[in-house]
Amino acid sequence: MSRQTQRLSLMAPSPGTERMLITHCYGTPGQGPKVYIQAALHADEWPGMMALQHLIPLLDEADAKGEIVGEIILVPYANPIGLDQRIGAAASGRYSFDGSGNFNRNWADLCAGAKPLLEGRLTGDVTQDTALVRDAFRTVVADQAAETPVQELRKILMGLSCDADYVLDLHCDGEATVHLYANERHAETVNALALDLDCPVVLLESTAGGGPFDEANASPWWQLATELDGAAHLPNACFSCTVEFRGRQDVSDAFGAKDAAGLMSFLRREGVVKGEPSPQRGTTFSNPLQATDVVHAPGAGLISYCRDIGEEVEKGDVLAVLIDPTGVNARIELKAGTTGIFFARADQRLVQPGDGVFKVAGSDILDYRKEGALLEA
Incomplete structure (x- = not known):
């Protein structure tokens, strides 16, 4: 199935204006693992946008060869609200000007919403119950309020990611090496991603706190397993990670191509795209946050x-x-x-x-x- 590009209209912030999200979708939903990758949730952090710009032709080529096994959703810019926020010539995309705070904090608590939907419904079968949980997550997101532009944006992004097997949220620091944030439960997977991305530093947390996007997608699985009766068998079915692609000024075709190659290697490693991975380094330094x-x-x-x-x-x-x-x-x-x-x-x-x-x-x-x-x- 060839790439499907969708334009998702958002609330107009004022008369005579419009906003939109663009998504690129590969593969067939429900067949194989689902991967969701977004860039620039913090809208003043742009290296991830360059990485996805270079990843698209790689996926187009793989798609033409029939190599895409799972479903892949790319959101080249996840925050058109933040992209539009400027003071003079300076971009200011980390915090919303509407007073709702950091764009990467306080995402929806899927566990709290899903528990009442799942009580007494789990069968004990891992495959069936994983599907039930994902359906509950979709229901929780669908019921979220969308009365403001920021609420609407959060609802759409979480709706795209909440049932994914892999979620990669692409950010950057001020000036930095590539580094990754992930939960310690996913140490093996994130360390493999680090090798693919030529990343020297991995930061592992038990509980990061603050409700960032990556944790909001991954943590509901282990929370349900401990908080819901009869759910101890549930797997940690979503690997979610924050990828920090160096610093704000590290936006170039050279870095974009390198980072896209690393992402492609990871997709091959995890069986989402056919082929062998091509890691860009042999070791990484993994430490507790x-x-x-x-x-x-x-x-x-x-x-x-x-x-x-x-x-x-x-x-x-x-x-x-x-x-x-x-x-x-x-x-x-x-x-x-x-x-x-x-x-x-x-x-x-x-x-x-x-x-x-x-x-x-x-x-x-x-x-x-x-x-x-x-x-x-």
């Missing part, structure tokens, strides 16, 4: 970095200096709180007190990192 040191600015000023992204650093190494431009408070050294890989840093060089400055992926659990609030630290 609670072991990731996040250093914040203790005051306002200019940031000057002393080390490069991707370097291995030791606890106590100076990675950046906070500079008071007035010269009154001089310079404050910002040091690594753990030994590991210096994998991400802020792209803004003028910071306010409390701004995140850099991150180091380590191996030792850090006392100040709190489970359930790991994305906010």
